[in-house]
Amino acid sequence: MTATDTNTDTERTDASTAKTTDALSAEATEVADATTPDASADAAPDGGTTDASDAADPEAVAAGTPPSDTSGRQSPAVAATGPGTDTLLQTDGLTKRFGGFTAIDDVDFDVEAGELRCLIGPNGAGKSTLLKLITGRHDATSGAIYYDGADITDRRPHERVDLGIGMKFQVPSVFDELTAYENMRLSVQRTHADADLDEAIRDALERIDLAERATTPAGELSHGQQGRLEIGMAAALEPDLLLDEPVAGLSVEERNEVADLVTELNGDGIAFIVIEHDIDFVANIADEVTVLHGGEVFREGSIEAIRDDDEVRRIYLGGE
Amino acid sequence: MGLGDTFDRLRRPFEGPNTLGNSRAFWVGFLVVLAGLVGYPIGFGSYAASSAALYLLYAILALSLTVIWGYTGILSFGQVVFFGVAGYSFALISMNLESALATTLALPVAVGLATLAALVLGYFMFYGEVRDVYVTILTLVVALVLNTFMAQTAGSEWTVGSVALGGFNGIPAIPSLTFGVGEAAVTLDGSAFYWFTLAALVASYLGLRALVNGRFGYTMVATREDEDRTEMLGYDVRRVKLLVFALGGALAGLSGVLYATWGNYISPSVFGITFASIPVVWVAVGGRRSLLGAIVATVVIEWFRQQLSATGSQYALIIVGVVLLAAILFVPEGVVPRLDAALTDVRDRFATNADTPEGTPE
Incomplete structure (x- = not known):
């Protein structure tokens, strides 16, 4: 129990540091984004010997992923998201097909510790599918998901929760009959x-x-209260990454309450991936925005850049 | 006051939102009824006690379904599988070894085999992601397959050790429940068997009350309400379902051993569709989310069925079917939870009436 607590604290500290770095230099993120797992392994060869690794190692070991493979080189998971990197989550060529339909197509996506990332895109862009792949609700057709030094592609949903990935659902799915x-x-x-x-x-x-x-x-609580309960339950699991589908059909006031809660938790060091439709709302909360379109990453960058992008505007407004 | 406090402290582990009866009045009533049940053989004699023991052992079978169906949301028609497996195991072990010690040990071993059977079947179902109605169908099929299989074991080639399985006629002359070694062994018959069964039922009931109101009980209820959601809180729902199914198997197994020793007889009809359906009737009528409801409904329905059969009525099962339909249509949550709600309602109304005159003037 104590080991876990210490571990969480260390990661929280890492997370806030990462956040500051991120705010200071947007280029740093760009570089990290562009780096392939192998290249970042070369960039951080001392990753296994830092103090941070001592804190994170037990988790990686508990997760069944060796810190390095037999030849002495790091596994892709450790290289991408292990100690010595700021990256908490990375998907590598992630693809999901439903029969003939490709919902997520070769997506390389990553999130830093402590970051608040918005995921936007028109209906059917694959936003929810991407979150479901990350939580394990859907199995990937191909590609890999790395999280905190572990390859979680084939992990069960509850194991991913234990590793620190939380999920908040679109429809408040609190247990209605329970208080x-x-x-x-x-x-x-x-x-x-x-x-x-x-x-x-x-x-x-x-x-x-x-x-x-x-x-x-819970079924008798107001919509906004259910939304807060939902986030509260996810946060009580002490995650390092929370996936947030916004609650549908909230009033402006209720939405602001939820947004405040998200910002507050993010301030505590929990990284967020938030699906959002309202770009003004996104401007209020997000550092970085990823635009999905047709199952692919269409654009990635700061909210200003995305908002001024004509192509993004075009896909959003459709034929107009 | 000190006595009341001790009483309150003792009842706390058995109380919570997942069971009915979380008041001092309930437990006083519980103790009064229990005292009545303990005294029953003294008042009505050994024969009456022996008949009543059947209802009590059936109630343990009903409890096994309540935890699985009512609390975890898995409708199993297969409780009789573990009931029968334990009954047959007890017969084969005790009759082959023919000693008091073997008969004593046959009880835990038979219950263990039933649990193992539940673990194996449960593993393939839950880890194979079989859900909802398919679990119901699968468990029913397993029961019917065993029914058909055991019914064709009449030939002399179907003997285990020195005991013939006996096909449709089953195995007669199963020893009564025995505890001890050699000369010092005690055989439980009549009133003693009744008391043992009552003790097993009360222990199961209290144990389950503590379980469903504890950590694991909340997980069971969450699994019933929404499996995917529960998994996203970090619970391995496959494991939860498997553990509950195994627990249900153990309880059904205990019930099965008691059954085999009660009538000194077991036959393939325990795997038949009639007997497989009856636990579902008990639990649905009594209230599937109520442990107490399952016990009360089992005892009442079985007593009623016995009275009808004894008077030569061939309509016993039809009437039970009508009772089931009526319960599903008019009291879907079950008779006992409905009564409890009505009682609470009446008490609240009295409480408000009593308060009003003495309350605030406005």
Whole structure:
């Protein structure tokens, strides 16, 4: 338990450092983006000997991925997302086909620790499919997903959650029949012993401003409250990366509440991948934007650059 | 006051939102009923106790389905498989070895084999991503296959050790439940068997109450509500379902051993479609999300069925079917949860009425 805690703390620190670096120099990200796994292995040969690696190693070992292969070279997962890199998640040539339809086509995508990345694109661009591939809800047809030094391509969804990938769903999928307290319990009991459970649940509910509604069945909460509960439950698992599909049909006010919560958690060092449709909204929260179109990465860059891009405007507005 | 506090502390582990009866009044009622049940053989004699023991052992079978279906959302028609496997195992072990010690050990071994059977079947189903109605069909098919298979074991080639499987006629002269070694062994018959069964039922009931209100119980309920969501909270739902299925197998197995020793007899009809359906009726009528409901419904329905059969009525099963339909149509959540809700309603109304005159003047 202590080892895990320390580990999480270290990663949090890494994450905030990464965030600062990222804010200072956009080029650094560009370079990291362009780097292939093998090239970055060469760029960071000392990755295995830094202090950060000591913190991250147990996790990589627990995840069953050796830090390096037999020839002494690093595995692609460690090279891409292991200690010594700022990259938390990387997809390498990720492809998903449903029968003859290619939903995600050879996508190389990566996210830094502590970053808040928005994923935009027209309907059918593959945004949800990409998130489902990352959470393990869908199996990849080909390609690989690396996360925090481990190859998670074939991992079960719950194993990915244990590694620190959380998911918040588009439709609030809190357990309707259970109370807010019981919902939160399901999440909090993963990280707390029985003795501290009650207090931790109440704290977590307090944090999302739902302490007063603890005994209300989640199905009877307002849409916005369900959205907050959903994020609160995901955050209670203490993830390093949260995938966020926005809650559909929220009022402006409710959306702002959710956005505040996302920004706050991101400030605590949790990296986010947020699917969003409203580009003004994106401008308020995101560092970096990835535009998906037809299952491929269409553009990637700062919100200003994306907003001024005529091609992006064209695919969004369709025939107009 | 001290006594009341101790009482409250004792009942706490068995209470929570996942069970009915989380009040001092409930537990007082529980103890009164329990005292009545313990005294039953004294008042009505050994023969009546022996008949009643059948209902109690069936209630353990009902509990096995309640945890699997009511709490975890897996409708299994296969509880009778583990019931029968344990019953047959007990017969084969105790009759082949013919000693008090072997009969004593046959109980845990038979329950263990039933659990193992549940683990194997559950592994292939849940790790093979078989879900929903397919689990129901698969478990029913396993029961029917065993029914057909055991029914054709009449020939002399179908003997295990010295015991003939007996085909459709089954295995007679199974020893009664025995504990001990050699001369010091105690055989449980009549009232003693009734008390043992009652103790096993009460232990199962209390154990399950503690389980469903604990950490794992919440995981079971979450799995029932939404498997994908539960998985995204980091729970391995395949493992959760397998463990619950194994637990259900163990309870059904215990029930099966008690059944085989109760009538000293077991036959392939335990795997038949009639017997496979009846646990579903008990649990659906009593309330599938209520452990208490399953027990009450089992005892009442089986008592009723026995009375009808005893008076020579051939309509017992038809009436049970009508009861099931009526329950599904009019009380889909089950009779016992409905009664509990009605009681709470009445109590609340009384409480408000009593409060109003003494409450705030406005």
